Amino acid sequence: MKLQSLEQLIKNSLQAFIRFPFAILISALGVFFAFKLINIDSFGKGNNDYLFEALMTCALGLPLFISISLIMERRMVGAAVKIVVQAIFSGVLYLYFITYKGHYLTDDLVRFWVLNAGLHFLVSFSPFIGKKEINGFWQFNKTLFLRSLLSGIYTSVLFLGLALALLAIDKLLGFHIPEKNYLRLWLVLVGLFNTWFFLSGVPKDFDELNESENYPKGLKIFTQFVLLPLVSIYLIILYIYIGKIIVKNTLPHGWTSMLVICFGTVGILSLLLIHPIKEQEENRWMKIYSKWFYLALLPLICLMFISIIKRIHDYGVTEDRYYVLLLACWLTFIAAYFNISKIKNIKLIPISLTVIAFASCYGPWSAKQIAVHSQYGRLVTELNKIHLMKDEKIIKTNKPVKDIDEENILSVSEYLVNTHGLNAIQPLFKENLDSLIGKNSRGSYSRYMDSWKVKEILQKRYLSEVEQEISFEPETADSSPVDVKKRLYFYASNYSANNILLVKGYDFIFDYNDYNSNWNSTKNKISLQIDSTSNITIYASVNRKKMTLDFTDSIENKCSFDLKTFIEMNRNKDTQSENSYSLSVDEMTLRNECTTFNMKVIIKSMNIAISDSSSKIENLTITALIHFK
Numbered sequence: 025m026k027l028q029s030l031e032q033l034i035k036n037s038l039q040a041f042i043r044f045p046f047a048i049l050i051s052a053l054g055v056f057f058a059f060k061l062i063n064i065d066s067f068g069k070g071n072n073d074y075l076f077e078a079l080m081t082c083a084l085g086l087p088l089f090i091s092i093s094l095i096m097e098r099r100m101v102g103a104a105v106k107i108v109v110q111a112i113f114s115g116v117l118y119l120y121f122i123t124y125k126g127h128y129l130t131d132d133l134v135r136f137w138v139l140n141a142g143l144h145f146l147v148s149f150s151p152f153i154g155k156k157e158i159n160g161f162w163q164f165n166k167t168l169f170l171r172s173l174l175s176g177i178y179t180s181v182l183f184l185g186l187a188l189a190l191l192a193i194d195k196l197l198g199f200h201i202p203e204k205n206y207l208r209l210w211l212v213l214v215g216l217f218n219t220w221f222f223l224s225g226v227p228k229d230f231d232e233l234n235e236s237e238n239y240p241k242g243l244k245i246f247t248q249f250v251l252l253p254l255v256s257i258y259l260i261i262l263y264i265y266i267g268k269i270i271v272k273n274t275l276p277h278g279w280t281s282m283l284v285i286c287f288g289t290v291g292i293l294s295l296l297l298i299h300p301i302k303e304q305e306e307n308r309w310m311k312i313y314s315k316w317f318y319l320a321l322l323p324l325i326c327l328m329f330i331s332i333i334k335r336i337h338d339y340g341v342t343e344d345r346y347y348v349l350l351l352a353c354w355l356t357f358i359a360a361y362f363n364i365s366k367i368k369n370i371k372l373i374p375i376s377l378t379v380i381a382f383a384s385c386y387g388p389w390s391a392k393q394i395a396v397h398s399q400y401g402r403l404v405t406e407l408n409k410i411h412l413m414k415d416e417k418i419i420k421t422n423k424p425v426k427d428i429d430e431e432n433i434l435s436v437s438e439y440l441v442n443t444h445g446l447n448a449i450q451p452l453f454k455e456n457l458d459s460l461i462g463k464n465s466r467g468s469y470s471r472y473m474d475s476w477k478v479k480e481i482l483q484k485r486y487l488s489e490v491e492q493e494i495s496f497e498p499e500t501a502d503s504s505p506v507d508v509k510k511r512l513y514f515y516a517s518n519y520s521a522n523n524i525l526l527v528k529g530y531d532f533i534f535d536y537n538d539y540n541s542n543w544n545s546t547k548n549k550i551s552l553q554i555d556s557t558s559n560i561t562i563y564a565s566v567n568r569k570k571m572t573l574d575f576t577d578s579i580e581n582k583c584s585f586d587l588k589t590f591i592e593m594n595r596n597k598d599t600q601s602e603n604s605y606s607l608s609v610d611e612m613t614l615r616n617e618c619t620t621f622n623m624k625v626i627i628k629s630m631n632i633a634i635s636d637s638s639s640k641i642e643n644l645t646i647t648a649l650i651h652f653k
Contacts, residue, residue, distance in 0.1 A: 040224035043097065046110045047089040048220055054082030055215040062207055077124040080136050085117050086219065087143035090226075091150040098151040098230060130443040131392045134343050135385045142381025145374040151230055152371060160234030161371050162300055164227055170240070171225040179218040183210055239300055251294040252313065258287040262324050269327075276331040281348045284328040288355050291317050292373065299370055318359045325359065328352045340436075341398035343443070346391040350380060396440070396448050403436040403452070418452045418486055425487045433487065434479050441475035449478065511642070512632040513604045514594065516612040530624065530649040538566045538644040552650070560652065568640045575623060575648070583618035585625055587641065590614060591632060624649040 041048055057078045064075070092113060096106050124132065148168070152161045187206055194201040227233055262283060269276055295302075295314050302310035332348045339345075354376060362368055384391050407413045410429050412421055440448040446457045453460075461477040527533055532552045550562045563576045571588035594605055612627040626649075631642040 036224040037220060040220060040226075043226070043228070044090060044093050044223045046114070047086055047093065047223065048216075050082050050085040050089060051215050051219040054079055054086070055211050057082065058211045058215065059208060062204055062211075074124075077121055081117050081121040084120065084136070084139055084143060085114075087140070087147050088113060088117070090223070091143065091146045094147070094150045094226075095153060097228065098155075129445050131343060131395070134391065138347075138381050138385055138391075142378045142385075145378040145381065148374045149371050149378075155230075157230070157234040158370060159236070159300065160230055162296075163233040163236050163238070164230070166240075166243070167225070167227050167233075171222055174225070175218050175222040178221060179213050182217070183213050186213075237300075243297060244301065247294055247297045251290060251297065255287065255291045255294055255317070258283070258290065259320055262287060262327070263320075266323060266327060275334055276327055280331040281328045281352070284324045284355075285348070285351055287324065288321060288351075291321070292358070296370055296373070314362075318362045321355065321359045325352060325355050328355070336398075340402040341395050342439070343391045343395050346394055347384070350384060354380060392444065396444050399436055399440055400448065400451075403433065403440070403449075406432050406436065407452075412486065416451070417454055418482075420486050421488070430483070430487050434482060437478055437482060438475045441478050442472060446474055446478070510603060510634040512591065512595070512634065514591070514612070514627060514630040514632075515604070515606045516609050516626065516628050525626070525647070525649070527649060530622075530651045533647065533649045536564050536644075536646050536648055538564075538641075562650070564648075566641055566644055571639065571641060573625065573644070573646070575650075577620060579620075581618060581620045583616050583621060583623050585614045585616055585623075587630070587644075588639070590627075591639075621650055621652045623651075 057075050061075045061079065089110060092110055093106070096109065101109075148165050149161060151164065155161075186209055190201045190205065190209070193199050265276075265280070295317060298307070298310050298314075301307050302314055328348075329352050332345060332352060336345050336349070341349075357376065358373065361372065383389065387393070404413065406429065407418060410421065410425060412418055437449060446461075450457055457478065460481065461474065525533065534550060534552070536548070536550070538548075548564045550564055552560045552562060561578050565574050565576075566572070567574060571586075571591070573585040573587055575583045594607060594611065609626060614625045614627070616623055616625075626647045628645040628647060630644050633640045633642050
């Protein structure tokens with residue numbers, strides 16, 4: 025019996041691969057990229073941003089290839105044509121992949137999630153495009169829903185069992201199992217096993233599905249006693265809230281839209297789940313409930329429109345508000361359709377969601393274009409209000425700017441740069457912003473730093489009566505602004521939290537970070553506990569002018585490390601980048617013997633700003649070992 029089960033498992037797996045080869049291959053490719061991603065040393069060489077982009081592309085490719093396979097399978101397309109069509113769509117995915125250029129703007133991530141949702145909706149009706157098989161459509165999605173639950177249970181149980189087995193091997197047999205291996209196991213099971221197991225259960229006899237009258241009793245109980253009561257509770261709460269608004273003559277809260285969306289989503293899902301049985305005589309109440317649900321939804325949609333339009337009027341369109349407004353329009357359409365239409369084709373729900381998902385991602389009507397146009401227009405309006413625009417470019421103020429006006433200008437600018445990048449705000453400036461603020465050469469450069477620099481430019485160059493010198497370096501007592509021409513990055517390439525350091529001959533080991541947050545402190549106090557009643561205090565500081573790292577005890581005995589000499593010694597070493605140096609722990613280790621204590625310092629990371637006349641340390645992270653004589 026076990027042999028037959030194994031044979032059947034192998035047979036089903038092979039059939040699934042034959043039906044969905046590209047879907048399974050792209051899942052395996054996604055697991056491969058995820059493996060590479062978790063192996064990255066955050067202080068390592070090179071730009072690995074492409075791994076995130078590749079992983080996102082694989083995530084989109086999975087539902088895309090499932091849909092394509094189902095469409096062609098239903099139309100009995102030949103094997104050669106299937107391969108050609110899926111190869112073409114592989115090229116489309118590659119075009120999507122290369123649209124990323126080492127940045128992670130919010131609009132890119134929003135587009136990814138919306139496309140992902142649209143492609144999953146596409147899977148739900150892809151075999152039934154052009155077919156009037158409502159029951160087959162419902163039975164197909166019921167099977168997918170139950171299969172996904174079963175896949176999730178199998179995957180979770182299998183992971184728990186194998187993870188406990190690895191833990192037993194580690195703890196009982198003495199074979200060390202790195203923590204990352206548990207994550208690798210999870211990725212293989214979720215990315216490959218779960219996908220393959222799910223696909224092996226996708227129905228393929230669509231004619232039989234359309235004739236099936238199978239309805240799980242558990243599904244009816246879940247819908248009747250869990251989902252529908254939840255919908256009713258939401259409905260009561262929202263209608264009480266409408267009454268409160270009317271009595272107090274106030275406008276709805278901003279988050280009202282989210283409540284209506286949740287109510288509409290749970291309600292529509294509930295009605296979809298009971299669709300095949302609501303016409304049965306013993307379930308007439310379900311048919312009545314369905315009719316009144318869509319009628320009850322209309323006042324709530326009006327409330328949703330009032331809430332979101334008020335927000336848009338006050339603050340303009342953003343991606344979030346765009347999609348809330350779009351969902352409000354969609355709910356209106358669905359409620360009107362199921363109230364008026366006699367056909368009541370439930371396929372319209374995923375089809376319409378797929379259409380609006382794809383349409384909202386590209387074109388002049390897309391979320392990005394509408395949001396940029398709205399917020400840029402709002403920014404121009406704010407600038408014109410205080411006469412800071414000439415020939416469609418920003419000009420310097422000649423009188424004090426009110427705090428509220430400055431806050432509005434900076435907040436809109438920050439949103440545009442954070443969400444859409446420098447290009448969204450570039451038309452305001454005569455200068456090229458990329459060259460004006462400079463770019464971090466690393467691919468994972470943060471958009472938040474861009475927005476901070478743009479705000480600095482606006483404040484000091486345009487919103488101040490007296491033009492101030494712009495420096496993107498924090499001002500400290502021992503340093504002056506540096507006109508940065510270049511930055512250098514030093515990293516300990518094989519340093520991680522799991523490294524075991526030899527501490528023989530030293531009394532204490534501690535980490536020290538010198539970041540932006542403590543740049544205004546000349547010295548940082550480090551307390552080393554000797555016993556329950558006494559301790560030793562060490563003060564750590566970075567002298568950015570002399571480029572030294574200094575440790576001083578309470579009686580002013582100092583132990584200094586010459587970082588300038590260290591930098592000059594290592595700048596001549598071979599590296600993959602002209603300004604990024606990934607060195608071994610030994611190469612990043614400095615030692616010094618002082619009057620009352622000896623020290624060893626391991627530099628984990630250090631950033632250096634280079635100007636024409638000087639250099640300055642920006643960030644420094646170290647591990648220090650100290651021995652008192």
